[in-house]
Amino acid sequence: MPKIKFTDASVGAIPTPVKTTWFTDTAHKGLRLCVTKTGVKTWYVNKWDPTANKVRAVKLGQWSPKVTHCKWAKGQLGVVAHGIASGDVMNKTEAQAQEVIEQANALPAFREALEQFIEHRTTSRQSGKARMMETTAKDYRATFNKHLAQWADVHVDELPILEINQYLNAVQVTRPNAAHVAATVAGATVRFINKLCALALPIPSLLEGTKMRSRVETGKLDMQVPWSDRWDEIEAIPNEHIRLCWQITWYTGFRGRGLRALTWDQVDLEAGVVRFDRLKRQEVERTIVLADDVVSLFKRLHGIRYEDCDWVFPSRVLRCDKRGHLDVPDKLPLTKPGDLRHLWMTVAREVAPRHVHRWLSQQTMTDNDLRMLGHYGEPSWDEQKRAADAIAGAIKSRIGGESNVVSLLEARA
Numbered sequence: 001m002p003k004i005k006f007t008d009a010s011v012g013a014i015p016t017p018v019k020t021t022w023f024t025d026t027a028h029k030g031l032r033l034c035v036t037k038t039g040v041k042t043w044y045v046n047k048w049d050p051t052a053n054k055v056r057a058v059k060l061g062q063w064s065p066k067v068t069h070c071k072w073a074k075g076q077l078g079v080v081a082h083g084i085a086s087g088d089v090m091n092k093t094e095a096q097a098q099e100v101i102e103q104a105n106a107l108p109a110f111r112e113a114l115e116q117f118i119e120h121r122t123t124s125r126q127s128g129k130a131r132m133m134e135t136t137a138k139d140y141r142a143t144f145n146k147h148l149a150q151w152a153d154v155h156v157d158e159l160p161i162l163e164i165n166q167y168l169n170a171v172q173v174t175r176p177n178a179a180h181v182a183a184t185v186a187g188a189t190v191r192f193i194n195k196l197c198a199l200a201l202p203i204p205s206l207l208e209g210t211k212m213r214s215r216v217e218t219g220k221l222d223m224q225v226p227w228s229d230r231w232d233e234i235e236a237i238p239n240e241h242i243r244l245c246w247q248i249t250w251y252t253g254f255r256g257r258g259l260r261a262l263t264w265d266q267v268d269l270e271a272g273v274v275r276f277d278r279l280k281r282q283e284v285e286r287t288i289v290l291a292d293d294v295v296s297l298f299k300r301l302h303g304i305r306y307e308d309c310d311w312v313f314p315s316r317v318l319r320c321d322k323r324g325h326l327d328v329p330d331k332l333p334l335t336k337p338g339d340l341r342h343l344w345m346t347v348a349r350e351v352a353p354r355h356v357h358r359w360l361s362q363q364t365m366t367d368n369d370l371r372m373l374g375h376y377g378e379p380s381w382d383e384q385k386r387a388a389d390a391i392a393g394a395i396k397s398r399i400g401g402e403s404n405v406v407s408l409l410e411a412r413a
Helices: 007-013 067-084 092-105 108-124 136-152 162-174 175-197 227-235 240-254 256-260 292-303 339-353 354-360 367-373 381-399 405-412
Strands: 021-024 031-035 041-050 054-062 272-275 287-288 313-321 322-325
Touching: 007 067, 031 067, 054 067, 108 136, 108 175, 136 162, 136 175, 162 175, 162 367, 227 240, 227 381, 240 256, 240 292, 240 339, 240 354, 240 381, 287 354, 287 381, 292 313, 292 381, 339 354, 339 381
Parallel strands: none
Antiparallel strands: 021 031, 031 041, 041 054, 272 287, 313 322
């Protein structure tokens, strides 16, 4: 390997060799000049890499007679040699492998973390707990898109928690329910990443003391509208399955989602009971006794059932030759679907024991409720039957029908 003094004059005077030749300068160990048989002159730095346990050759660039290129190459020698010694210099294959490792170890962005959380909750869980419903996952995504999308591409360890909290607290001034749901989605997502990666990232939250407002307080439900007027518009619904769905909702206070997804194997018309596989925040099924008036409505549903499906409330629409159940019904001029559960509760509080009407309306049972229920943790068939008939009778009285006075007196006793 020929040795020369690296100056622009000496490098420029190198003749074109017969074959590729490498030149070195004893004063600048590690710096090499490659001259090809076409006359192209290229600078390289050779340095031992203690991390990879091998010699690395790093290409600097071609020599040019128009500038002081030798001085530039000598200056790059120290920079590149330091990078090799510190393990920062890699070839293309090593760089690609390192990038894959870094991507695998990197924390996800906020939206990616949400999708990982939803995927975890909607698949079978080793703990045996029930999976998240697809509709709940849909609601989580909708809430994220509405309130948290501006931080979607921010990695979870870089989330501006103070900024998110300030936004949520501003939202709760006018929309406390929406702010509460958004805080739940954000908090659940970050907690999942904390547990998954053994981290301690701060959790987005609301200020303490946030007051959730009812449908009446927010103006979504006008209690001054006569119940008979609401009932009249329900009876005018032409689709009988939808009409019966509204009527049963009013008489039972059932949650709309679970009611519309009922199948006939969950309804026992002879015993007058209905079984729900899973309720909100409950991991066990619940069997609920129906009032006589509600049993009559279910019998009518059974009489008009479609033979091609087992849904209690089948849809008229066929998709891919399959029939689903009713979707959320459109609101009526006077009444929204969510109003009926509130109207049912206003009556239930007056004519039935608290722990019984909470059971009937699929609400989560508190410690006090469970203490009232005793050893078996649920009201007896007779308790439920008396309360259900009493509530149905009081509702019929409010909408202008006949009331069951005996059931009312028994429930109050």
